[in-house]
Amino acid sequence: MIRRLFPDLLMTLGLIALWLVLNRSYGFGHLLFAVILGVGIPLLVKPLRPAPVFFKKPLLAFALFWRVGFDVVVWNWRVLLGTLAVGDKVPKGGFVVVPLELRDPNGLAVLAAILCVIPGTVWSELALDRSQLLVHVFDMKNAEEEIETIKTRYEKPLMEIFQ
Structure with a gap:
């Protein structure tokens, strides 16, 4: 009741x-x-609501919250400096395809919010089978590093929290 x-x-x-x-x-x-x-x-x-939300590790969720907050500040500066850059220092943006292990719809929703709130990254497209994600990065120096950053900084903790 x-x-x-x-x-x-x-x-x-x-x-x-x-x-x-x-x-x-x-x-x-x-x-x-x-x-x-x-x-x-x-x-x-x-x-x-797609599925009930259960936090398995609330302290990890709290740590992820602060990590994202820190990344927002850092990326704000990187985007600011990139927009003021001239010549060969102008950032080279691009798309990366991130293979996903995260399958929980709530975790994917949080990952989408994280990637959209951090300046310089945009969640562009999710494969129909949820196996990969297309992300645009404002200042991409190395595609493999960007993929690894997304997977280790955001996807791995979200998997521990939601799966």
């Missing part, structure tokens, strides 16, 4: 907290509306 009413308790609590914090009001009306949203939205989006 409780699982039916709260298909995703973490999302429910997050939506309630988000509503109250964004409105900066903790009155009865806002609290009631936050609870209605917190219960209603997860019920409405339940059919859209």
Whole structure:
């Protein structure tokens, strides 16, 4: 019964907290509306979720979060310097095909978010059988290094977290 009413308790609590914090009001009306949203939205989006999410290693997920944050800062500088470069120092972008071992749809969704949030990389296409991924890299010096970076820095931890 409780699982039916709260298909995703973490999302429910997050939506309630988000509503109250964004409105900066903790009155009865806002609290009631936050609870209605917190219960209603997860019920409405339940059919859209591909699979239940289970974190097997939350500490690794936390470490991955900070790794991605660090990479965002580093790549912002690399892209900035690349856009200001002239002559032979102009970055040479290109596409790489990354073979994937990650099969979990939630893990793939997180990998897509990571590759799209890091400046200089764009998730371009996923093979229908989910065996490989096409990624555009802003400043590609060595395709093999880029593939290895994606696999070791992002795919491997995501496999440990989601599979």
